Amino acid sequence: xxxxxxxxxxxxxxxxxxxxxxxxxxQPLQNQSNKRLDLLRGRLIVNxxxxxxxRTRTSFEIAAKRLGADSISITAxxxxxxxxxxxxxxxxxxxxxxPDAIVMRHAASGAPHFLSRHLxxxxxxxxxxxxxxxxxxxxDALTILDYRGGLAGLRVAIIGDIVHSxxxxxxxxxxxxxxxxxxxxxxxxxxxxxxxxxxPGVRLTHNMPEAIRDADVIMMLRVQLERQNESPFPASxxxxxxGLRVQHLELAKPEVLVMHPGPINRGRExxxxxxxxxxxxxxNQVENGIAVRMxxxxxxxQ
Amino acid sequence: xxxxxxxxxRVLDPANRMDAIADVLIDGDRIAAVGPSLDASGAELFxxxxxxxxxxxxxxxxxxxxxxxxxxxxxxxxxxxxxxxxFTSICCMPNTHPVNDSPTVTSYIVENARxxxxxxxxxxxxxxxxxxxxxxxxxGSMKKAGIVAISDDGRPVMNxxxxxxxxxxxxxxxxxxxxxxxxxxxxxGGDMHEGLESIRLGLRGIPSCSEDVMVARDILLSEVTGCHxxxxxxxxxxSIAMVKHAKALGLSVTAEVCPxxxxxxxxxxxxxxxxxxxxxxxxxxxxxxxxxxxIVTGVIDAIATDHAPHPGSEKMQEFERCxxxxxxxxxAIGLTLETFVHNGRVSxxxxxxxxxxxxxRILSLPRGTLSTGVIAxxxxxxxxxxxxxxxxxxxxxxxxxxxxxxxxTGGPAATIVNGQFVWGRSPDLQxxxxxxxxxxx
Numbered sequence: 001x002x003x004x005x006x007x008x009x010x011x012x013x014x015x016x017x018x019x020x021x022x023x024x025x026x027q028p029l030q031n032q033s034n035k036r037l038d039l040l041r042g043r044l045i046v047n048x049x050x051x052x053x054x055r056t057r058t059s060f061e062i063a064a065k066r067l068g069a070d071s072i073s074i075t076a077x078x079x080x081x082x083x084x085x086x087x088x089x090x091x092x093x094x095x096x097x098x099p100d101a102i103v104m105r106h107a108a109s110g111a112p113h114f115l116s117r118h119l120x121x122x123x124x125x126x127x128x129x130x131x132x133x134x135x136x137x138x139x140d141a142l143t144i145l146d147y148r149g150g151l152a153g154l155r156v157a158i159i160g161d162i163v164h165s166x167x168x169x170x171x172x173x174x175x176x177x178x179x180x181x182x183x184x185x186x187x188x189x190x191x192x193x194x195x196x197x198x199x200p201g202v203r204l205t206h207n208m209p210e211a212i213r214d215a216d217v218i219m220m221l222r223v224q225l226e227r228q229n230e231s232p233f234p235a236s237x238x239x240x241x242x243g244l245r246v247q248h249l250e251l252a253k254p255e256v257l258v259m260h261p262g263p264i265n266r267g268r269e270x271x272x273x274x275x276x277x278x279x280x281x282x283x284n285q286v287e288n289g290i291a292v293r294m295x296x297x298x299x300x301x302q
Numbered sequence: 303x304x305x306x307x308x309x310x311x312r313v314l315d316p317a318n319r320m321d322a323i324a325d326v327l328i329d330g331d332r333i334a335a336v337g338p339s340l341d342a343s344g345a346e347l348f349x350x351x352x353x354x355x356x357x358x359x360x361x362x363x364x365x366x367x368x369x370x371x372x373x374x375x376x377x378x379x380x381x382x383x384x385x386x387x388x389f390t391s392i393c394c395m396p397n398t399h400p401v402n403d404s405p406t407v408t409s410y411i412v413e414n415a416r417x418x419x420x421x422x423x424x425x426x427x428x429x430x431x432x433x434x435x436x437x438x439x440x441x442g443s444m445k446k447a448g449i450v451a452i453s454d455d456g457r458p459v460m461n462x463x464x465x466x467x468x469x470x471x472x473x474x475x476x477x478x479x480x481x482x483x484x485x486x487x488x489x490x491g492g493d494m495h496e497g498l499e500s501i502r503l504g505l506r507g508i509p510s511c512s513e514d515v516m517v518a519r520d521i522l523l524s525e526v527t528g529c530h531x532x533x534x535x536x537x538x539x540x541s542i543a544m545v546k547h548a549k550a551l552g553l554s555v556t557a558e559v560c561p562x563x564x565x566x567x568x569x570x571x572x573x574x575x576x577x578x579x580x581x582x583x584x585x586x587x588x589x590x591x592x593x594x595x596x597i598v599t600g601v602i603d604a605i606a607t608d609h610a611p612h613p614g615s616e617k618m619q620e621f622e623r624c625x626x627x628x629x630x631x632x633x634a635i636g637l638t639l640e641t642f643v644h645n646g647r648v649s650x651x652x653x654x655x656x657x658x659x660x661x662x663r664i665l666s667l668p669r670g671t672l673s674t675g676v677i678a679x680x681x682x683x684x685x686x687x688x689x690x691x692x693x694x695x696x697x698x699x700x701x702x703x704x705x706x707x708x709x710x711t712g713g714p715a716a717t718i719v720n721g722q723f724v725w726g727r728s729p730d731l732q733x734x735x736x737x738x739x740x741x742x743x
Binding site: 009086087088106108109110111113114118128129130131132163166169192194195197198230 | 490497498501502503504505573574575615618619620621622623
């Protein structure tokens with residue numbers, strides 16, 4: 001972990017617990033008038049977003065500011081990438097400016113892994129293609145822990161476009177490491193059988209009520225049309241079979257948490273009243289993103 | 303003309319069922335005699351004691367990138383890599399720029415090879431114009447210009463009717479059709495074998511069935527047309543089973559396998575390292591087991607490398623943007639010995655056949671034996687010395703291989719084309735030798 005944070009898969013349970021514990025230290029900061037610490041004063045963080053992002057980029061920027069670091073954000077459309085420069089050349093150029101860490105989002109799975117083999121600068125993966133989104137899984141875990149004493153023994157249903165979801169993969173790895181019973185649910189073309197072998201304690205179903213029954217947490221995923229090079233199923237079939245509605249919640253545990261990594265599509269994968277319901281912790285997730293990213297940045301850079 | 307005698311080697315000549323310690327006498331560009339204790343007076347002597355002396359190896363599937371992609375490879379550089387891999391003949395796929403879909407391009411390749419290549423180069427023509435899969439290429443005229451087969455390798459013909467017509471034409475001209483079997487709809491966007499690893503890495507998969515359905519289609523079309531159908535780089539268990547079935551039915555169907563497909567699985571892929579990216583992709587362990595079994599049982603006819611050079615600038619990218627293909631010429635013999643010979647699974651004679659007589663037969667090449675009077679193409683193999691492959695010393699212009707720094711036991715020691723040494727390696731197999739009589743360009 002000294003060289004960056006590329007994914008959850010390679011982290012130990014111990015490392016994850018350390019990050020979450022540190023994030024918990026940072027949580028109260030959100031409600032103070034002076035939100036700034038100077039733990040990373042003088043350090044330089046480059047946020048390099050080759051793929052559009054609002055919440056993750058903003059969250060990393062705020063986390064860096066709260067730690068007192070200097071951070072700059074570069075998006076693909078305004079960078080030399082749009083002038084045909086290769087990824088390696090772009091990164092080498094940025095690395096020559098001696099940042100202490102590069103936070104990177106890229107549409108290609110493995111892009112940060114590939115670069116980390118060729119660059120000295122630690123890279124924090126802010127989402128790579130359909131592979132991993134480690135800080136999302138960490139903030140999801142922190143959010144669950146805000147409401148539950150521990151993760152072990154919980155039942156978490158992850159529902160939607162699983163195969164294209166980096167959020168799902170990172171969450172599967174994290175939750176499995178803590179003994180969570182993970183149920184994956186989605187249309188068959190978006191839920192290949194091999195997903196069950198990714199980690200222990202993972203099972204699949206194509207039946208949404210079955211996935212939700214007795215769930216402690218329901219994680220909804222967006223249908224990632226931009227990552228599908230085909231139409232694997234009719235759009236009209238999605239909401240009736242895989243959209244989360246109020247009546248579904250009755251099947252779950254009474255205090256079920258409804259989560260979503262955002263951006264949400266009301267009426268496509270989640271009913272509006274569910275997204276705004278008492279059970280919804282979607283905005284808590286966003287809030288926790290800052291604390292988690294502070295913990296990650298501090299850990300990588302210090 | 304100069305005489306050369308290869309003394310005291312283990313002569314393996316499958317076409318003549320020969321496996322014995324003997325001498326091979328070369329007179330000029332022809333094999334003059336093969337037998338024990340030949341009279342070597344006046345001949346230059348090469349001591350082949352402890353080595354295999356075999357017909358020149360034929361690689362029926364390479365990409366030489368010329369014309370059009372000379373930054374990746376040229377006919378000359380590819381031919382030198384071939385010589386250093388023990389190959390005396392290579393068959394180059396038509397996916398150049400322009401595509402080899404006309405006698406003009408074929409003649410360009412033949413003429414360029416005559417002037418610059420150190421091994422024999424036999425071009426393979428396109429099936430369709432520009433390999434676009436629609437209109438048939440000038441198959442007959444290309445045959446006159448020198449092609450030995452047709453293939454739209456890498457851009458397989460998706461329209462079954464076009465493939466049927468191509469097979470009818472090829473059959474009438476006595477050419478085999480070599481198909482890169484891949485249903486492009488099933489494999490669309492895929493970067494590696496579809497399985498747990500592709501799911502884990504978040505990469506789109508190339509399912510085995512994308513190969514299988516096309517192998518099935520082409521076997522059926524071969525039956526309808528009578529055309530010889532040769533499966534390029536077969537890689538899946540079901541495809542191999544179907545070739546076995548086709549052969550049992552007596553159909554004119556053959557298959558080649560690549561060394562990387564009988565040595566590496568998708569589990570061996572270093573994540574997002576494009577040196578492991580090729581088509582067909584490295585498949586599951588049971589596919590690799592089937593490929594090995596296919597060679598052991600004789601279902602698979604030939605071993606070919608699919609040598610596919612790409613320069614570093616193209617392979618140093620996001621995995622999904624990297625082109626498919628790896629080098630193969632210089633590591634093929636080492637990998638083959640390691641997988642089949644040292645453990646006794648396949649006889650040396652059969653292995654040599656898969657690199658010589660078998661591709662010679664499939665492509666009707668006047669090559670692949672040591673019979674008296676034939677052109678003296680000879681491969682000399684040291685079957686036991688340990689050596690390490692260093693791609694930075696490759697004769698190829700590219701460096702894309704998953705086998706860099708791999709240790710081998712046994713490998714090519716010298717290569718003779720048309721009676722002339724074109725390449726040789728020091729006795730420890732670590733260093734390439736200057737061949738004083740290297741053919742002048």
